[in-house]
Amino acid sequence: MKAIQALAAATLTFCLGNSDLSNAAPITFNTALPVAEGEFIFRQQIRWLRSGEDPSDGDRQMHVTAAISVLGYGINSKLAIFGVLPYLDKRLQADGSGSKIRRNNRGLGDATAFARYIFHQDNAQGRSFRLAGFGGFTAATGDDDDRDRFGLLPPPLQNGSGAWDRFGGLVATYQTLDYQFDGQLSYRRNGSANGFAMGNETRLDLSWQHRIWPRQLSGGVPGFLYAVIELNGLYQEKNRVNHRRDQKSGGSTLWISPGLQYVTRRWVLEMVVQKPILQNLHGSALENDLIFTTSFRVNF
Amino acid sequence: MELADDYLRGMTMTAFRLLLLSLLLAATSVSAQDREPTYAIGVDGLACPFCAYGIEKQLHKLDGVDSVETDIRLGLIIVQMRHGRTLERTQVEEAIEKAGFSLRSFETAEKKAAP
Numbered sequence: 001m002k003a004i005q006a007l008a009a010a011t012l013t014f015c016l017g018n019s020d021l022s023n024a025a026p027i028t029f030n031t032a033l034p035v036a037e038g039e040f041i042f043r044q045q046i047r048w049l050r051s052g053e054d055p056s057d058g059d060r061q062m063h064v065t066a067a068i069s070v071l072g073y074g075i076n077s078k079l080a081i082f083g084v085l086p087y088l089d090k091r092l093q094a095d096g097s098g099s100k101i102r103r104n105n106r107g108l109g110d111a112t113a114f115a116r117y118i119f120h121q122d123n124a125q126g127r128s129f130r131l132a133g134f135g136g137f138t139a140a141t142g143d144d145d146d147r148d149r150f151g152l153l154p155p156p157l158q159n160g161s162g163a164w165d166r167f168g169g170l171v172a173t174y175q176t177l178d179y180q181f182d183g184q185l186s187y188r189r190n191g192s193a194n195g196f197a198m199g200n201e202t203r204l205d206l207s208w209q210h211r212i213w214p215r216q217l218s219g220g221v222p223g224f225l226y227a228v229i230e231l232n233g234l235y236q237e238k239n240r241v242n243h244r245r246d247q248k249s250g251g252s253t254l255w256i257s258p259g260l261q262y263v264t265r266r267w268v269l270e271m272v273v274q275k276p277i278l279q280n281l282h283g284s285a286l287e288n289d290l291i292f293t294t295s296f297r298v299n300f
Numbered sequence: 301m302e303l304a305d306d307y308l309r310g311m312t313m314t315a316f317r318l319l320l321l322s323l324l325l326a327a328t329s330v331s332a333q334d335r336e337p338t339y340a341i342g343v344d345g346l347a348c349p350f351c352a353y354g355i356e357k358q359l360h361k362l363d364g365v366d367s368v369e370t371d372i373r374l375g376l377i378i379v380q381m382r383h384g385r386t387l388e389r390t391q392v393e394e395a396i397e398k399a400g401f402s403l404r405s406f407e408t409a410e411k412k413a414a415p
Contacts, residue, residue: 034350034351034354034400035354036357037358037398037399037400039354039357076398077397077398077399077400121400123344123345123401123402124344124345125375125404126346126347126373126375127345127347128347128401175347175348176347177347177348177372180347180348217373218373219371219374220369220370220371220372221349221352221371222349222372223349224348224349263348264350265349265350266353268350299350299353299354
């Protein structure tokens with residue numbers, strides 16, 4: 001049960017953790033996205049996650065495909081609001097009594113809404129520095145009581161957590177014509193549902209984008225091709241089961257995420273591969289192998 | 301008699317020259333009227349293609365704007381107005397700030413209208 005709960009935490013982090021903090025900008029988080037007054041931004045991400053490093057004897061393997069839709073709107077030049085809605089397809093395979101057990105689920109996940117306010121901005125020719133605060137919540141819109149022929153699905157296979165979560169943080173962006181740096185520090189307080197609360201999370205996300213094409217700028221507004229490298233650090237506190245801390249849960253993960261991003265004035269195409277370089281998970285939680293994200297963004 | 305003929309010839313030439321000058325001035329005047337107001341706007345903070353769209357969209361909302369061209373390297377936007385329309389600095393400053401950037405410079409530039 002504890003392993004399942006830990007896996008639930010990892011899965012939920014994959015589905016929600018990065019999307020509430022989103023992206024010219026970074027690929028694995030959304031909070032640095034510039035939105036002009038009265039302008040909409042729509043971003044569609046497809047993510048594939050594979051978790052297969054099972055420290056238990058269960059030989060578990062988890063595959064999650066998520067279509068994550070993000071819509072942002074600039075209320076004014078400082079304040080923007082965002083909504084995030086994931087659609088999930090989850091597949092878990094584990095050793096049963098003499099045969100493999102396969103359990104699947106799909107459907108809408110928990111929706112997230114957040115607002116960002118830029119409280120400091122310093123512009124000069126060809127460069128910009130912005131510092132903003134953000135805060136929001138994740139609503140329990142996904143089902144958390146789906147069943148299959150074996151009975152109630154375990155938490156990792158549920159599309160929703162059943163809990164309402166709150167989060168907030170700071171995001172900084174320094175952008176020039178040649179490169180861009182984004183950094184985000186955030187804290188998520190996870191709510192409780194069905195006697196279970198996932199451990200609260202502290203995240204540090206860093207993103208560096210370097211223009212590799214065109215090498216020299218001439219006139220007009222050409223498309224920019226960026227090489228991207230991101231670091232995503234996550235520290236998760238202990239889960240709470242019936243208001244008691246589960247000592248075999250929580251832990252920390254550090255991801256390295258190389259990617260490519262092609263930016264035009266109306267749309268952005270991007271992809272990134274996230275590979276854990278450090279995983280210190282307590283208990284028998286499934287370790288993440290790989291996350292591949294591809295994304296399309298348009299403003300209108 | 302020859303003197304009178306010379307006088308008349310001279311007067312005719314002068315009148316002809318005056319007529320030519322008048323026609324030239326008239327043509328110059330029409331050409332000046334055909335020049336539509338064009339502005340060179342310097343923007344601070346413009347550093348990626350995706351940002352340019354937000355500014356262009358705000359400038360297009362201004363009454364009388366015909367076309368907007370951005371040079372991202374120079375942080376410069378050329379705005380051409382429709383016939384007889386002009387822009388005020390305060391209008392432009394407000395539009396640029398709505399897009400999340402800062403106005404660096406605002407100058408009138410002349411650009412000949414397309415035939």
